[in-house]
Amino acid sequence: MKLLIIPIIIFYIILAGCASDPTSETEGWSAERLYSAAKEALLNEDYENAIKYYGLLEAHYPFEKIAQQAQLETIYAHYKFEEPESALVAADRFIKLYPRDPHIDYVYYLKGLVNFELNQGTLNRFLPLDRSQRDQSRALKSFDDFAVLLKQFPQSKYTQDARQRMLYLRNILADYEINVAKFYLQRGAYLAAANRAKTVIESYQRTPAVPKALVILAKAYKIMALNDLSDNAMRVLKLNYPDDQGIVEVEQLVVRE
Numbered sequence: 001m002k003l004l005i006i007p008i009i010i011f012y013i014i015l016a017g018c019a020s021d022p023t024s025e026t027e028g029w030s031a032e033r034l035y036s037a038a039k040e041a042l043l044n045e046d047y048e049n050a051i052k053y054y055g056l057l058e059a060h061y062p063f064e065k066i067a068q069q070a071q072l073e074t075i076y077a078h079y080k081f082e083e084p085e086s087a088l089v090a091a092d093r094f095i096k097l098y099p100r101d102p103h104i105d106y107v108y109y110l111k112g113l114v115n116f117e118l119n120q121g122t123l124n125r126f127l128p129l130d131r132s133q134r135d136q137s138r139a140l141k142s143f144d145d146f147a148v149l150l151k152q153f154p155q156s157k158y159t160q161d162a163r164q165r166m167l168y169l170r171n172i173l174a175d176y177e178i179n180v181a182k183f184y185l186q187r188g189a190y191l192a193a194a195n196r197a198k199t200v201i202e203s204y205q206r207t208p209a210v211p212k213a214l215v216i217l218a219k220a221y222k223i224m225a226l227n228d229l230s231d232n233a234m235r236v237l238k239l240n241y242p243d244d245q246g247i248v249e250v251e252q253l254v255v256r257e
Helices: 002-020 031-043 047-060 065-080 084-097 104-120 137-152 159-186 190-203 210-223 227-240 246-251
Strands: none
Touching: 031 047, 031 065, 047 065, 065 084, 065 104, 084 104, 104 137, 104 159, 137 159, 159 190, 159 210, 190 210, 210 227, 210 246, 227 246
């Protein structure tokens, strides 16, 4: 009797394995049935199974029109399932394969949104970190994605939200440049500090970081004995931001010869 137990156990293990195999479960399913199952899972926020069914649909019926829609919805499913890198890969693939799809504006918006949230960072959900002090490569990518959306699809229903996010991102990117400029200034790299400050003034106009950039620029030039350039920066600062406290800082700055 003991010898019979092992084959029975093995039989049930194999049977359980077959039951959990998605290929076996969906064998013979039509493209429409796979899509329906995927869509139902997506609506029920079962993103893992939605991704599974969309993947099977694309694998078995790659040339069906419905497979194109499946690829589009897969991007969103990965995004909601907190798989940002997979979402970005799927988005880039969709843009490459279907650049004229009527929903391509939505894909660019999703790309921007994924990079936007990656820039926020997981730790920021729990800790009050200053985002402008971290690497801003994701913020720049998000800004660029939203910029493509606004340029190519100005009438899209996603442009208003994208535009608001871009304003926020511009402020973050400008503040990041200010932090780098301050870092260089404190370590005596005055030319590098001045160049970073100029980047803010030229590329991030009308952001709160501009007066800070003018102060850094005036200080760096003053320390380098480029007095005319320092005076020019001060003139612009006083004209546009007459109450800025940085004016006093520059005027009281003593340069050692």
